[in-house]
Amino acid sequence: MSRLPKGPVLRIHCTKEIITKAVTANSAKCWIAESIKAAVPVAQNVAVDLATIRFSDLQKGLRYVYLTPYTAQRAIIDFDEGTPPSPFSFLLRNAHVTRAGSSDNTKAHRRAAARGKQHQRAHLHADRSERKGGSHAAIRRVGGRRPPQLRMLRQFGVRAFRGASRERLLKDQAAIEAAITR
Numbered sequence: 272m273s274r275l276p277k278g279p280v281l282r283i284h285c286t287k288e289i290i291t292k293a294v295t296a297n298s299a300k301c302w303i304a305e306s307i308k309a310a311v312p313v314a315q316n317v318a319v320d321l322a323t324i325r326f327s328d329l330q331k332g333l334r335y336v337y338l339t340p341y342t343a344q345r346a347i348i349d350f351d352e353g354t355p356p357s358p359f360s361f362l363l364r365n366a367h368v369t370r371a372g373s374s375d376n377t378k379a380h381r382r383a384a385a386r387g388k389q390h391q392r393a394h395l396h397a398d399r400s401e402r403k404g405g406s407h408a409a410i411r412r413v414g415g416r417r418p419p420q421l422r423m424l425r426q427f428g429v430r431a432f433r434g435a436s437r438e439r440l441l442k443d444q445a446a447i448e449a450a451i452t453r
Contacts, residue, residue, distance in 0.1 A: 282360055283360060303324065320339070322339060334370065335366040
């Protein structure tokens with residue numbers, strides 16, 4: 272089995288024009304997804320949620336899954352609550368790279384595992400060659416299955432808390448006022 276290449280390190284610039292055209296609570300029409308499409312012209316099937324940012328490069332036949340940086344997570348939550356963010360940029364790095372699309376190869380692996388052949392699992396690989404000093408190795412995942420995708424609408428997990436911070440603020444404020452009036 273051939274090794275998959277490392278994912279590229281990408282600087283994503285979220286401009287005001289892209290932010291104004293975005294749709295709230297939609298992973299494919301999110302302003303971050305549109306910014307990725309602008310930065311990586313070959314990117315297709317772009318999906319953004321609080322946990323991951325995903326896109327495919329069908330020319331290379333690869334799917335890249337990045338963890339969503341904290342600055343982008345905060346901006347997504349604020350945007351879905353109705354506060355558009357100011358333009359900013361962030362860095363995507365350490366992608367989990369898999370083959371793009373559903374393939375018969377995956378089904379063949381399952382059949383082989385059912386017949387008793389060893390199924391290849393994901394393993395962690397310490398990559399010391401890229402860091403100076405070598406003592407703090409960057410850990411990257413090699414192979415295995417992708418994290419589950421939550422489709423288009425942001426309605427699961429932390430995304431379900433859309434407006435929760437505003438509601439919590441109002442509840443806290445009411446509790447403080449009630450305590451003061453006692």
